[in-house]
Amino acid sequence: MPLDIETVRNIAFLARIKVPEDELDALAGELSNIVDWVEQLSGVDTEGIEPMTSVVEMTLHERDDVVDDGGRREDVLANAPEREDGFFAVPKVVE
Numbered sequence: 389m390p391l392d393i394e395t396v397r398n399i400a401f402l403a404r405i406k407v408p409e410d411e412l413d414a415l416a417g418e419l420s421n422i423v424d425w426v427e428q429l430s431g432v433d434t435e436g437i438e439p440m441t442s443v444v445e446m447t448l449h450e451r452d453d454v455v456d457d458g459g460r461r462e463d464v465l466a467n468a469p470e471r472e473d474g475f476f477a478v479p480k481v482v483e
Contacts, residue, residue, distance in 0.1 A: 390420045
C-alpha cells in the first residue's frame with residue numbers, strides 16, 4: 389500500500405516529528421515498504437501454532453503474588469513538596 393506525501397506529512401504531525409519537505413518523498417517510500425512487509429505477515433498461516441515467550445523452550449520463573457505496603461513510605465515521600473500524616477498533601481481542586 390503506497391503512502392502519499394500528504395499521508396506521511398499527517399503521520400509526522402501526529403507523531404510530533406518535524407520532517408523537512410525535501411525528505412517527505414523518501415520517507416513515504418520507506419514507510420510504504422514497512423507497511424507492505426507488515427501486510428505480508430498477515431498472509432502467514434499461524435493456525436495451530438502456540439504463542440511463544442521465547443525462541444528457546446523454557447519455563448518462566450514465577451513468584452508468589454503477595455500484597456504488601458512496600459515498607460518504603462519515607463523513601464516515597466522523600467521528594468514530596470508537602471506531606472501530611474504520612475501522605476502526599478495536594479491542594480483541593482473540587483469546590
